[in-house]
Amino acid sequence: MSRRAALVTGGSRGIGFAVAQRLAAAGYDLTLSARDASALDAAADRLRAAHPVQVLTCPADASDEGDVHRLARAHEGIHRRLDVLVHNAGMGAIGAFADYPARRLDKLFAINVRSAYVLTQDLLPLLRDAGQASPRGGRVIAIASTTGIVGEPLNSAYGATKAALISWCETFSTEESDGGVSATAVCPGYVATDMTKGLAETVPPESMLPVDDVAEAVVGLTRLSRRTVVPSLVLTRPGRHLWRA
Ligand SMILES: NC(=O)c1ccc[n+]([C@@H]2O[C@H](COP(=O)([O-])OP(=O)(O)OC[C@H]3O[C@@H](n4cnc5c(N)ncnc54)[C@H](OP(=O)(O)O)[C@@H]3O)[C@@H](O)[C@H]2O)c1
Numbered sequence: 001m002s003r004r005a006a007l008v009t010g011g012s013r014g015i016g017f018a019v020a021q022r023l024a025a026a027g028y029d030l031t032l033s034a035r036d037a038s039a040l041d042a043a044a045d046r047l048r049a050a051h052p053v054q055v056l057t058c059p060a061d062a063s064d065e066g067d068v069h070r071l072a073r074a075h076e077g078i079h080r081r082l083d084v085l086v087h088n089a090g091m092g093a094i095g096a097f098a099d100y101p102a103r104r105l106d107k108l109f110a111i112n113v114r115s116a117y118v119l120t121q122d123l124l125p126l127l128r129d130a131g132q133a134s135p136r137g138g139r140v141i142a143i144a145s146t147t148g149i150v151g152e153p154l155n156s157a158y159g160a161t162k163a164a165l166i167s168w169c170e171t172f173s174t175e176e177s178d179g180g181v182s183a184t185a186v187c188p189g190y191v192a193t194d195m196t197k198g199l200a201e202t203v204p205p206e207s208m209l210p211v212d213d214v215a216e217a218v219v220g221l222t223r224l225s226r227r228t229v230v231p232s233l234v235l236t237r238p239g240r241h242l243w244r245a
Pocket residue numbers: 009010011012013014015016033034035036037039060061062063087088089090091092111143144145146187188189190191192193194195196
């Protein structure tokens with residue numbers, strides 16, 4: 001048997017890189033994608049220096065369907081198996097619904113939802129192979145958000161994309177989990193990454209979820225057997241507002 005393999009979108013920094021570090025430590029060969037090629041190369045170099053695994057980088061813009069198909073082909077061509085697919089690349093853009101530009105809604109859906117849909121369709125044959133061949137099966141993990149569960153002001157578009165991911169993960173598992181492939185929507189509140197730097201004055205980074213906790217939770221899912229399906233996993237901050245980001 002070849003080594004287990006995983007693909008992490010948005011793997012160059014933040015939650016995606018922290019997940020990639022743990023998967024590499026667990027012996028997975030990896031494909032990492034993001035738009036910035038030099039950041040991807042730097043991330044891959046760090047992983048290769050620390051772990052004896054193969055790391056493929058594939059610069060790809062999740063809003064471009066051609067790039068998404070190219071990413072799937074690149075992974076398949078090099079690794080020829082896929083045990084874990086992490087849909088982590090995402091874009092956030094807050095704004096009041098009243099004057100939120102619909103074209104920005106389209107962009108968020110393209111990046112946060114459509115790319116995951118298309119990439120999973122392309123790679124489903126490999127995931128099904130893992131579902132049959134490995135006791136852990138095939139795992140799809142989508143990084144959603146608490147804003148996909150409970151409405152928050154200014155998140156009409158972002159929250160809708162994350163709600164769509166949560167729904168899609170559930171339906172996917174109802175169709176594929178008898179074959180050993182299931183999907184989980186991981187739903188964190190605020191995580192201290194580049195994405196939330198702009199909030200530092202209102203939400204101090206030390207009060208946000210540590211990126212390592214989110215990555216631990218993600219990689220914990222990959223250690224379960226295929227007999228356990230986890231539709232969603234909510235990770236929230238301490239305090240009175242359990243369901244607020
Ligand atoms: N931080 C939070 O509070 C929080 C909370 C809940 C959920 N999330 C979700 O967690 C995921 C990761 O967020 P993060 O906080 O780790 O963000 P981050 O530190 O900003 O990292 C985002 C990653 O995604 C890549 N990316 C962004 N846009 C892309 C695109 N159009 N195509 C391909 N790759 C793209 C980035 O690389 P390039 O810029 O080079 O493309 C980077 O690797 C996102 O889906 C986000 O919505 C975050």
